[in-house]
Every structure is written in structure tokens, then in C-alpha cells.
Amino acid sequence: MTVASEIKATFEFKPGLEGVPATMSSISFVDGQKGILEYRGIPIQELAEKSTFLETCYLLIWGELPTKQELEAFEHEIRYHRRIKYRIRDMMKCFPESGHPMDALQACAAALGLFYSRRALDDPAYIRAAVVRLLAKIPTMVAAFQMMRKGNDPIQPRDDLDYSANFLYMLTEQEPDPLAARVFDICLMLHAEHTMNASTFSARVTASTLTDPYAVVASAVGTLAGPLHGGANEEVMTMLAEIGTVENVRPYVEHCIQNKKKIMGFGHRVYKVKDPRATILQNLAEKLFEKFGRDKYYDVAVELEKVVAEKLGHKGIYANVDFYSGLVYRKLGIPDDLFTPIFAIARVGGWLAHWKEQLAENRIYRPTQIYTGSHQAPYVPIEER
Numbered sequence: 133m134t135v136a137s138e139i140k141a142t143f144e145f146k147p148g149l150e151g152v153p154a155t156m157s158s159i160s161f162v163d164g165q166k167g168i169l170e171y172r173g174i175p176i177q178e179l180a181e182k183s184t185f186l187e188t189c190y191l192l193i194w195g196e197l198p199t200k201q202e203l204e205a206f207e208h209e210i211r212y213h214r215r216i217k218y219r220i221r222d223m224m225k226c227f228p229e230s231g232h233p234m235d236a237l238q239a240c241a242a243a244l245g246l247f248y249s250r251r252a253l254d255d256p257a258y259i260r261a262a263v264v265r266l267l268a269k270i271p272t273m274v275a276a277f278q279m280m281r282k283g284n285d286p287i288q289p290r291d292d293l294d295y296s297a298n299f300l301y302m303l304t305e306q307e308p309d310p311l312a313a314r315v316f317d318i319c320l321m322l323h324a325e326h327t328m329n330a331s332t333f334s335a336r337v338t339a340s341t342l343t344d345p346y347a348v349v350a351s352a353v354g355t356l357a358g359p360l361h362g363g364a365n366e367e368v369m370t371m372l373a374e375i376g377t378v379e380n381v382r383p384y385v386e387h388c389i390q391n392k393k394k395i396m397g398f399g400h401r402v403y404k405v406k407d408p409r410a411t412i413l414q415n416l417a418e419k420l421f422e423k424f425g426r427d428k429y430y431d432v433a434v435e436l437e438k439v440v441a442e443k444l445g446h447k448g449i450y451a452n453v454d455f456y457s458g459l460v461y462r463k464l465g466i467p468d469d470l471f472t473p474i475f476a477i478a479r480v481g482g483w484l485a486h487w488k489e490q491l492a493e494n495r496i497y498r499p500t501q502i503y504t505g506s507h508q509a510p511y512v513p514i515e516e517r
């Protein structure tokens with residue numbers, strides 16, 4: 133037995149930690165074979181039909197659906213913490229307009245820690261204030277960067293609008309259509325939480341050091357940004373444009389398979405059937421198309437889903453949450469590079485739930501590694517190298 137195989141047998145190394153439990157959690161549940169997603173035991177379909185994003189965040193973070201009074205108080209607090217300090221806006225003015233909004237968001241989330249530096253992780257009032265602040269201010273920061281990179285002043289939040297309507301308003305200075313606002317709110321609910329994905333893992337690792345919640349969210353935003361995670365929704369739209377027509381779909385898929393190229397918006401570490409969120413998003417896209425007109429790439433998307441299922445279904449590769457979300461966001465008039473920041477706005481709910489759960493029974497994350505380097509190597513003086 134070689135040293136490497138001996139070590140492998142001892143530690144059972146799993147690349148990407150596939151199947152390795154990283155925590156005990158009661159926040160959400162996924163059955164990847166049956167296509168089930170539940171938040172605190174409630175099926176995602178039921179929440180999408182009956183709940184709102186802020187109610188869902190309350191459920192995720194505090195573990196139970198709020199009473200009417202509790203929800204009103206929570207919504208009220210968030211509504212009145214939406215504004216961001218002018219110094220944060222000044223900081224954003226220095227960001228290059230060509231920078232990616234996810235990078236801007238990560239910097240802004242981290243900067244909140246400078247302004248709200250009191251750290252009292254065992255004080256429920258501090259936890260509540262941090263939850264409210266992050267849920268309230270993250271959308272304002274995303275919308276402000278969008279306006280500022282176009283050379284405009286940021287639009288102040290409107291206290292008479294609810295969470296999602298206000299965000300859409302801050303992007304365009306126009307009060308959104310009620311259907312658009314409701315669809316957007318459902319999208320946020322669908323993206324709010326999803327067990328131990330990369331960004332949530334990142335949030336929990338950061339939380340386990342007992343740093344502040346702004347650092348927790350900033351590290352999670354950085355992790356979400358990559359194209360294999362939250363960044364896939366933006367890449368889907370680029371891919372649909374590249375394919376262009378229904379006729380090009382089959383050759384595109386065949387080319388990807390031959391060249392071992394990933395088709396964006398497909399595949400999932402856990403789901404081996406169509407992601408239940410993709411089904412809901414597709415329905416939402418169709419509702420929007422009925423009212424506001426069909427997206428020119430929708431037929432390409434439907435054909436792509438069909439051909440991928442035919443060619444890669446045997447490997448359990450089906451549409452994931454990112455496949456239809458871009459089509460929905462585009463119909464809402466949202467630019468492509470804001471799709472991932474919107475994912476982040478939603479996922480803040482899940483990250484905060486995991487932050488709170490981690491604090492309740494904390495042990496710092498400190499996994500091990502399998503060393504593959506040399507030992508007792510000589511130090512060679514620079515002139516002899």
C-alpha cells in the first residue's frame with residue numbers, strides 16, 4: 133500500500149466534501165432524489181404560494197412562522213432601517229463603474245462592520261438589530277451601486293412600499309407593477325436558503341470564529357459570486373444569447389458534451405431530478421410573459437431543457453434554480469449583472485439563520501488535510517537555485 137492510498141483509506145478524503153456532513157441543522161431540508169425542498173419543514177411550494185420573503189426570513193432565522201404582530205413589527209423595523217449612511221454612498225462613489233456589482237456588494241457588506249462595530253453575540257437585541265440592518269440595507273446598497281455606476285444619485289427607499297416593491301422602485305424610480313413585485317418577492321423566497329451550499333458553508337465557517345455578522349455576510353457574498361454557484365444565473369443568459377436559435381440547441385449541447393464543457397443552469401450536487409425551484413420559476417416566467425410579452429430566448433431555453441434531459445438525464449443532470457431565474461429577472465427589467473446580487477439579497481436570510489444557529493452551539497471549524505508534500509527538504513540558498 134502506498135502512503136497516499138494508506139492515508140486515503142484512513143481519512144476517506146471526499147473532494148468537494150461531497151456527502152460529508154458539516155453541521156447539524158434544522159433550517160432547511162433537501163431530498164435530491166424526490167425534488168423536495170423544505171424550510172423549517174414547510175414545503176417551498178407552499179411558501180411560494182402563501183408567504184412573503186420577510187415572513188420566510190423570520191421563519192428561517194427564528195425557527196417559527198411569526199404571529200401577525202411579530203411580522204408587522206419585523207417589517208416595520210426593516211422598513212425604517214433601509215437607508216444607508218452617506219459615508220457608505222461616498223465610499224461607493226470611488227468604486228469603478230465597470231466593477232462587478234457583486235464585488236461592490238461584498239465591499240459594502242464588510243463596510244457595515246465599520247459603522248456598527250459593537251459586537252455582542254450573546255445579546256438577542258444585538259442579533260435582532262444585525263438581522264434587521266442586513267436585510268434592510270443590502271438591497272439599498274445593490275440599488276445604489278446600480279444608479280451610481282450610471283452616473284445618477286441613488287434613489288432613496290420609499291417607506292410606503294413593501295420590501296420587494298421598494299427594491300424594484302430603487303432600481304428604476306418607478307413604482308413596479310403589482311405582479312412584478314409579487315413575482316420578485318417569490319424569487320427571493322426561492323433563493324433564501326438551501327442547506328449546506330458553498331456560500332452558507334463559508335458563512336458558517338466565518339461565523340464560527342465569532343467575528344461580526346457583516347464579515348459573515350461579506351465572506352458569503354464572495355463565495356456566492358463564482359460561476360459554479362450564484363454566478364451561474366448570469367452565465368445562463370450569456371449562453372442563451374450565444375445559442376441564439378432553437379435549431380442551434382442540439383449542436384450546442386453535443387459540442388458541450390464532447391468538449392466536457394458545463395452547460396450553465398444544469399446539474400446540482402444534491403438534486404438528481406429537476407430542481408423544484410426551477411419548476412416554480414418557469415411558471416413565474418410564463419405568468420410574466422402572459423402579461424408583458426414573451427422573452428425572445430424562452431423557446432431556446434425550453435428546447436435546451438428538453439435536449440439536456442435527453443442527453444444527460446441518465447447522469448441526473450436537470451435544470452437547477454439558476455436556469456429560469458435570469459429570464460424572470462430580465463422580464464422585470466433587471467440588468468444581467470444584478471442577477472447574482474439579487475441572489476445574495478435573498479440568501480442573506482439563510483446566511484443569517486445559519487449564523488444564529490452556529491452561534492447557538494459553536495465550535496470553530498478546523499478540518500484537517502492530507503499532506504502530499506515532502507519532508508526535511510533542504511533550504512537552497514538563492515544564489516544556488
Ligand code: CMC
Binds near residue numbers: 392395397454
Ligand atoms: N453540464 C454538463 N455536464 C455536467 C453539468 C453541466 N451543467 N453538471 C455536471 N455535469 C457532469 C460532469 O461533467 C460530470 O460528468 P463525468 O462524471 O462524466 O465527469 C458529472 O456530471 C458530475 O459533475 P460534477 O461537476 O462532478 O458535479 P458537482 O456536484 O461537483 O457539481 C455543479 C455541481 C452545480 C457545480 C455542476 O453541475 C455545474 O458546474 N453546473 C453548472 C453551473 C451551475 O449551473 N451552477 C449552479 C448550481 S445551483 C445553484 C447554486 O448552487 O448556486
